[in-house]
Amino acid sequence: MQITQEFDFFVIGGGSGGLAAAKQAASQGAKVGLADFVKPSPLGTKWGLGGTCVNVGCIPKKLMHFAALAGELRKDQVEAGWINADIKGKHDWNRMTENVRSHIKKLNFQYKNQLNNKEVKYYNKLAELEKSNIVKLIDKDGGVEFVKSKFILIAVGGRPSYPEDIPEIEKKVITSDDLFWLPNNPGKTLVVGASYVALECGGFLNGLGCDSSIMVRSILLRGFDQEIAGKIEDYMVESGIKFIKEAIPINIEVIEHNRRLVTWKQKGVQHSDTFDTVLIATGRKSDTSKLNLERVGVKTNKNGKIICTIDDRTSVANIYAIGDCVEGRPELTPTAIKCGQLLANRLFGGQKKMMCYQFIPTTVFTPLEYGCIGYSEEEAINKFTQNEIIIYHSIFKPLEWNLLESHYAQACMIKLIVMVSTRRVIGLHYLGPNAGEVVQGYAVAIKLGATKEQFDATIGIHPTCSEEILTLTAVKGIDNPQKEGC
């Protein structure tokens, strides 16, 4: 075996985590190599450097979410007095996806440049572990080379998983790996799943004019605040989305005109309907099966996720792992990035700082957005007792909506969860416009341990949705305000 290059740090996977780690390690003076290779989805979709977030995740999702909200704005413009705004417009899927793709291609190019500028050697090759310090790199034509590295980082992310039991399901459905690259509007769509991907995609497809149904096996947004999940469902139903609840697909058949006949079981009863597209959004599995992990001794759990210590070490001393491929980590871009940067600083910058997984904010980009940080009401009651926490909330209507006919009054909500003993705010939930923008600021306060009194001592910005946080009522638990200070 001939070694073509030797590195201090070799990164497998050029997504959010891998790129961040590689660039940071190079900034600290390490000699760094990175391999990123995209295996096409079953429908053949393939993309460039940047991983899930850039190519088939956060970026195209947010742009399409925006496109859907922009359509809603067309209706709102009429009530706001715009003349001719009501001219019925049809949405041009091709134009949107062309613009989305062109932005993604720019990002792919920028990432390549950034690696180049940092002198990170980039291999557009599939990597697998040959030994604990040797990586085998395979190019698209099957050419092979071997590189050696003192430290290896696995940051291979994940790919969509499919429900078992439906024969040849991959050939009959699409996943989020395909949706953002579809050449044509998907038409009448059945989305299977009930978490981030299902609700976000079902939401924007409806907003873009597709007849959209969401099939839910049990509950919406497991692990999130369930009162808010219920309000998200209400809002989506109000917007025209159909929910098929307590149901699972049992057969999918491609019939004439390329339509899909879907049969499902709902509370023991069999139903069927035809759809143009079935989007499977039932979770993701980590992309570790072809890395030869077992051979070099890297341990995984039964779902293929790599088992790591808190400082990102795998069961092999010089091999580390971060991001979506690691067991028990939040599958979010900013956590993968932060993890990668901190790891590089520890390995090459003489630093000790570890990733902190407490109080990570997140937003679900449903038609009415939901941002949160900290405990849900259910988690707080589970961890503490009902007597140890107080729940405050406000149900509100954004001022702007008073100009419009189309939105209903009870849709938006802010909820705070406060510890009785310390008055610390341990959970914040916001359902309303621009949730990500609103919650990001509050996340700083919560991370710093702010109390309810410190929230209350802050003056509101009027008129905003965010100021609703200052008009909350205690709905569960006994309110016991402390003296307000500055």
Ligand SMILES: Cc1cc2nc3c(=O)[nH]c(=O)nc-3n(C[C@H](O)[C@H](O)[C@H](O)COP(=O)(O)OP(=O)(O)OC[C@H]3O[C@@H](n4cnc5c(N)ncnc54)[C@H](O)[C@@H]3O)c2cc1C
């Ligand atoms: C539809 C969707 C929307 C999302 N929206 C958001 C959002 O709004 N906000 C948010 O924070 N998160 C979002 N996420 C999650 C986010 O995209 C991921 O958490 C993040 O991309 C994980 O980064 P990563 O570095 O772990 O892996 P990835 O970004 O998946 O990168 C892994 C890379 O490794 C490559 N690779 C795999 N195996 C090999 C190999 N053997 N050799 C070489 N290369 C290999 C892959 O092709 C890929 O390019 C979304 C995810 C999806 C699916």
Ligand SMILES: NC(=O)c1ccc[n+]([C@@H]2O[C@H](COP(=O)([O-])OP(=O)(O)OC[C@H]3O[C@@H](n4cnc5c(N)ncnc54)[C@H](O)[C@@H]3O)[C@@H](O)[C@H]2O)c1
């Ligand atoms: N806005 C964001 O930050 C964002 C957006 C999208 C994805 N993500 C990340 O990506 C990860 C993956 O998201 P996801 O929504 O694909 O997966 P998920 O694992 O969060 O949810 C999977 C959903 O599919 C359902 N399900 C699972 N198996 C099923 C089956 N056989 N039949 C019917 N339903 C089934 C589950 O009940 C659940 O509702 C998330 O954990 C999240 O961290 C983040």
